[in-house]
Amino acid sequence: MKLTKLLTGATLALGLATTAMADPTKVGFVYVGPVGDGGWTYEHDKGRKAVEAAFGDKVETTFVENVPEGADAERVITQMALQGADLIFTTSFGYMDPTINVAKKFPKVKFEHATGYKQADNVSVYSARFYEGRAVQGHIAGHMTKTNKIGYIASFPIPEVIRGINSAYIHAKKVNPDVEFSIIWAYTWFDPAKEADAAKALIEQGADVILQHTDSTAPQAAAQAAGNVITFGQASDMGEYAPFPRVSSIIDEWGPYYVARTQAVMDGTWESVSTWDGIGAGMVGIGEISDAVPADVKAEALALVDALADGSYHAFTGPLNKQDGTPWLAEGEVAQDYSDDGLAGMSFYVEGITAEIPN
Template identity: 65%
Template sequence: MNRRSFLTTTAATAVAATAGLPLRAAEPMKVGFIYVGPVGDMGWSFQHDQARQAAEKALGGKVKTTYMESVPEGPDAERALTQLALQGNQLIFATSFGYMDAVVNVAKKFPKVKFEHATGYKRADNLGTYDARFYEGRAIQGYLAGKMTKSNKIGYIGSFPIPECVQGINSAFVAARKVNPDVEIKVVWAYTWFDPAKEADAAAALIAEGCDVIMQHTDSTAPQAKAQEAGNVYTFGQASDMSAFAPKPRIGSTIDNWTPYYTKRFTDAVEGKWASDATWGGIASGMVEIGEITSAVPDDVKAGALELKDKIAKGYHPFTGPLNKQDGSVWLKDGETPDDGVIAGMNFYVEGIKAELPK
């Protein structure tokens, strides 16, 4: 700004103040999001979008957010992130694991823009990561499944065979086996995060194999609808409560609560305190919540599930030895727990799971 324009601006400000006119407020910081599914999926993308809205409201006009939904992983994600950066968004959230390479590439092109990637592990000075310990919530589901199954067969719909999903399968199975040594777990991979038709087919296949409890790491309510058609098959809400689509019988849900995190990161960015970080929250931090456990569950079973939840919040690890890998080799000795690096890279099933893990 040259001296003349500086003086002109200063004079205009002084006149406005003297005349009692309102000064122009600072422009709100622009924050962008991309979602892998529609915001109405009632699961993963829905929860992120609810948190986006809540965090924007909490900042009271200091932040203006925008989002793009149903953005496929791959080149489309890179184009969407580039578009958000060119639109002037100063903080951008990429909310699916498969966005990782895209967000890394775009972050390099826009070094002054701050980026965050959900469930990823690649970072840079302007790129942070955040994740939730979903496997803690899966342990609660596994406990309930082990107690509620009558066929001793639990079904699990996986999205992709990545560590995040493998953690959940192992955690659910370990918890179920502790309360029901006869339980089996059967896995069907849908190879999608959100596809109601594929998810319904996966649920139907598991039910046909005799599974009377179905878990899912996919985002639509289709598996729950398929379970209701079959009758006497229990399900859980995924990522959100899904209570509006609550089929009977229904046990409960795990809930991803991103609101406190987004509120904090918005605030950090507005106040100039944002820095690249790696966050991995769980039940203790409130990032993973356990929804209402329904009346379909006996009181003593509900009490046991809530006791396990409290234990995890106080430091108990769902993966506490002795535990072996699927091939029988020792993974964790008695009382031993894994470090975060081992969990983050989990690429094996625990002993007792008969399914083959895709490579």
Template identity: 75%
Template sequence: MKPLKSILTCAAVALGLAATTAAAEPAKVGFVYVGPVGDFGWSYEHDQGRLAVEEHFGDAVETTFVESVPEGADAERVLTQMALSGHDLIFTTSFGYMDPTINVAAKFPNVHFEHATGYKNADNVSTYSARFYEGRAVIGTIAGRMTESNKVGYIASFPIPEVIRGINSAYIHAKKVNPDVEFKIVWVYTWFDPSKEADAATALIEQGVDVIMQHTDSPAAMTIAEERGIMAFGQASDMLQFGPTARLSSIIDNWEPYYIARVQAQIDGTWESVSTWDGIAPGMVKIGAFSDRIPADIQAEAQALADSIAAGDYHPFTGPLNKQDGSVWLADGEVADDGTLAGMNFYVEGIEGDVPN
């Protein structure tokens, strides 16, 4: 029979080991992607952020992801399964996941959710997005300077405010440096469909465009631009490897710092619901290296614009600006407020065609 002191000592050791094991339990963090991680665009860059989390935290974090999840009921099913399987923090990385995120979060109040590009928050739901329109002001300037046909093509995904803002910002700044520029817009109603994106790029080229922008996720348009000898911009990632001659620059989504900070807050127990909308200054939006085919003076002009935006000296939506119908939107020197930008559903003056319903 063991003496009481020995029994108590063993119990204390056992409790200590249990406490250590509990303390060492990794935070379980999930990511849901609308496209494949190999799209070399939107989902690819979010997954680069996930990998950065793993590298930064090591064994303190366990990450999982589900790719190519349609927006809607399928997303709600995937999120429910993640919550049931013990995830502490879940990132939902597409606009169409907004309502599924809110619905599932209401059922799992102890799980924290982060929704990208949405606007609905809850006690356990944060929202985050990037001011991509800042980057589009920069590449719009380059496009306006570089086009020889004065026709710029834009492959658009869905008519949501984020995409409409991007079209408007790119057009405004292309028009500032080239009053003769025209935008040709093709809506493909998908985030990731290389076949549709390639067809859209081909259709734009047949309309005479010699520069292509996109708000879709695959490098298909860049590949077509390379094959057809025109110019293009990388979207979400650099995409240089798909158009070494065609690519002029790119808008790069840099989610790594945000993901690391939010996972750290989860680990520290300081996570709270926030709304984040960052741009060039904090580095969430990065401008890819300029191609050597862009003349030095145009590179300098584009860089100066990016620097001015980052410094807070210039806002891409500064009046005078009119809506498409000619009505005044912003007076001279007036800056658009975030609420209007977040819900933007109109084209600015000069863009042809209607915003789809």
């Protein structure tokens, strides 16, 4: 009897010790650029650090940076899964098919893919309504340009980027009917040399405002060297260039989402969802508007931020036509997220943009 009691007590003690020493939840992150890019990847890595801060030794995070979109991504994601990751965040559009492919092989692992649209039982998708921030940038740019020429450094011709160009143009045009957009496609998310060259080319063409959908601070530096060109931070604040040339920024706030989804895995409540949040939900932040912006323009921009946040205004509100002049949105009509001509699959410019979307 005594032996039985001793064994029972020992077994219980061992069970308690095992519970106390439970393995941490392993969370992996796959990055398209370096963590020091000052933009997109920098902000995703801040989100990773937020997970560590929230859960301490209950989590173990890992990351791989500079992962090309394609076969290399599939290899890296597979390796993370083989190393025991419970949750993997793949943080670039081009990781969509590699994520789906790996998820099929590891049904017990949870995957979260940024900016894509393909889901599975163990794959969620998430993105931010960056186009809301572009509306604010366009408003400021339209007021501040003196040459009426705005340059835009675009990354890849995907709906996310096209939405941003359209939103910026619509809101610049609203306050300045004479504004023109010049667009250079860099075909990269992060390449400081290419981005700097694109910025310089746009400035040489007369642009005195540069917008970017690429991740380095090189366009900021090029504008600073030019001396009379304004810019906006992309993905992160890029505040080292404030108050001029950087007059505001779009800031990607991934931390709260990453913490919530990690908590769901830990709780056993994780399920596949599609998340697309904007300024109102805090996933898109607007960096401080510097005093280089006239007070009245700043006040208008802040009012626009508030209207976008509370839903009283939508960045794509008719009347709006497509580039070829065919009607898109009627007076007062707002664009739907998912429809034949909706925002999720946007593949056309709005009327007034003279550039062509490359294949």
